[in-house]
Amino acid sequence: MSGIHRQALKSLQPGMQNALVIGIIVHSFNMKTIDATRTRFNNGERGVWTFTLRDSEEDSINVTVWGSAQFVRKLSSDFHIGSVVEVINPKVMERRPEERNEFFVPTVSSPYRLTMNEGNALVQIHDAPTRATYEPLLMLPIKNPDGLRTLKSIFENLETLRDQYVDTLVVVTFISDVRNVITRDGRSVKFRSFEASDETRDEAVSLVLWENEWIERAAFWTPKTTVILLTDARIAYDNFKKKITLCIARKTIITENPNIPQTATVRNAVQYYENDVMSGNFATPNPDTITSVMTIQDISNKLNKKLTQGERLQFATILKAYVMDINVESTNTGVISTRCALCKKIILDDRDSCMNLECPSGNGTRVPMNVMSLNLKVNLKDNTGYLIGCRLFGETAERVLGCTANEFQAMILPQRTELKWKYVLEKCNIRLHVLGPTSTFPNAVYNILSICRIEENDDDNDDDTQPLDEHFESNDY
Numbered sequence: 001m002s003g004i005h006r007q008a009l010k011s012l013q014p015g016m017q018n019a020l021v022i023g024i025i026v027h028s029f030n031m032k033t034i035d036a037t038r039t040r041f042n043n044g045e046r047g048v049w050t051f052t053l054r055d056s057e058e059d060s061i062n063v064t065v066w067g068s069a070q071f072v073r074k075l076s077s078d079f080h081i082g083s084v085v086e087v088i089n090p091k092v093m094e095r096r097p098e099e100r101n102e103f104f105v106p107t108v109s110s111p112y113r114l115t116m117n118e119g120n121a122l123v124q125i126h127d128a129p130t131r132a133t134y135e136p137l138l139m140l141p142i143k144n145p146d147g148l149r150t151l152k153s154i155f156e157n158l159e160t161l162r163d164q165y166v167d168t169l170v171v172v173t174f175i176s177d178v179r180n181v182i183t184r185d186g187r188s189v190k191f192r193s194f195e196a197s198d199e200t201r202d203e204a205v206s207l208v209l210w211e212n213e214w215i216e217r218a219a220f221w222t223p224k225t226t227v228i229l230l231t232d233a234r235i236a237y238d239n240f241k242k243k244i245t246l247c248i249a250r251k252t253i254i255t256e257n258p259n260i261p262q263t264a265t266v267r268n269a270v271q272y273y274e275n276d277v278m279s280g281n282f283a284t285p286n287p288d289t290i291t292s293v294m295t296i297q298d299i300s301n302k303l304n305k306k307l308t309q310g311e312r313l314q315f316a317t318i319l320k321a322y323v324m325d326i327n328v329e330s331t332n333t334g335v336i337s338t339r340c341a342l343c344k345k346i347i348l349d350d351r352d353s354c355m356n357l358e359c360p361s362g363n364g365t366r367v368p369m370n371v372m373s374l375n376l377k378v379n380l381k382d383n384t385g386y387l388i389g390c391r392l393f394g395e396t397a398e399r400v401l402g403c404t405a406n407e408f409q410a411m412i413l414p415q416r417t418e419l420k421w422k423y424v425l426e427k428c429n430i431r432l433h434v435l436g437p438t439s440t441f442p443n444a445v446y447n448i449l450s451i452c453r454i455e456e457n458d459d460d461n462d463d464d465t466q467p468l469d470e471h472f473e474s475n476d477y
Helices: 069-078 100-104 131-139 151-155 212-220 261-272 296-303 394-401 405-410 413-420
Strands: 019-028 032-034 046-054 060-068 084-088 091-094 112-117 122-125 165-182 188-197 205-209 227-238 243-247 253-256 314-326 336-340 370-382 385-393 427-435 445-453
Touching (some): 019 131, 131 253, 151 165, 188 212, 205 243, 227 261, 296 314, 296 385, 296 427, 314 413, 370 394, 370 405, 394 405
Parallel strands (some): 060 112, 385 445
Antiparallel strands (some): 019 046, 019 084, 091 112, 165 188, 165 227, 188 205, 314 370, 336 370, 370 385, 427 445
16 A cells, blocks of 8 residues: 555545545445436446545544446445445545535535545455444444434424424334335335334334435334434425424434433333333233223224324224134244344344344354244134234233244144134134324234133123124135
């Protein structure tokens, strides 16, 4: 590296030659391609990729890479959020706050920006003992957290805050699967939705991730445990929801489980208020406290009532219904899942531990501790309708079936079939935790908390369900 001089971000100057900058990537945009016929290069498809680099608690900078689509695509797939990299011989250019591009990149401390052009600059992994000094920066706020606003403060002042940016600290309460949408120009774009809350507001906020890096990282978030700091989240009018709301913009920086005292405070507060704030999300109610009785028609009517946009309805009830089927005979591998005993993350089939680097098992500091759990589907029927695909999982499934997940895995098919006939075609008291749909999550979720057969003498006093037609079989639907 003759002629290359290592520079800290705070020492950069415009026009500086042969600089080498080391830092950790804290944010990464999706790579974009450009029609080269509209540029002076006109030599094939061009690519551009922007990421945010940090080398100290105070100093950060945006880096833009230009080159052939193949060159840029490889770089953007090789280097990720959390990668400690060396940026070699970039152009150091002064930022101009009035430029349009500045509205679409994160706010950084440096008055400059770095530009890398294929053939003139390089980016590579910084594989040296000093990399350990950069890694903690990923969990530090990129701005002073003194200006954090609560969700209550934000949503009580939406009109005043419109088109402004705010910083807020929230607990993730739900993460959706990755989905796709077709854009107006015919492109397929993937996204992931999630919900978050804090102790100040009963209703969770729904947010959407569009950048691939965050879509992938969100798969490792744990509801009610993962805390995220949103720096420069935008208050804007949402054309889909038809209202002003909080959203993740291109300027937004996400810091996972930030190393600040407020993180433990907000996490503990949400756990403390789980019977209040979190009841509207995914805290599980105690089955013994459920007393209201509903029919399937009652449940459907309640779910079909029009709610405020983005609101998630939830309630718990006792349903007196017939169990029509439990998919214990399914050959689907998802019936039994393996999770890390420490962080509760799913263990992929080809792995022996979770991939959560914050977990002692995932980062290799402890021997993997994995546990198996059941994930079953149950179909229910009463005289008013059907509920298909109710979820029976975890310890609840073990209590209902009377066996552990390990014992279930060792069973042969006839033994599993025998388990389901404890309940199939029998009338039962089923305690349900119902999570209603939202515009972001369109399907209701029915979590079974307990199943108890109704004995004949108890059944004599119940007139809210009718006997099954004797010719109705559980596999008719």
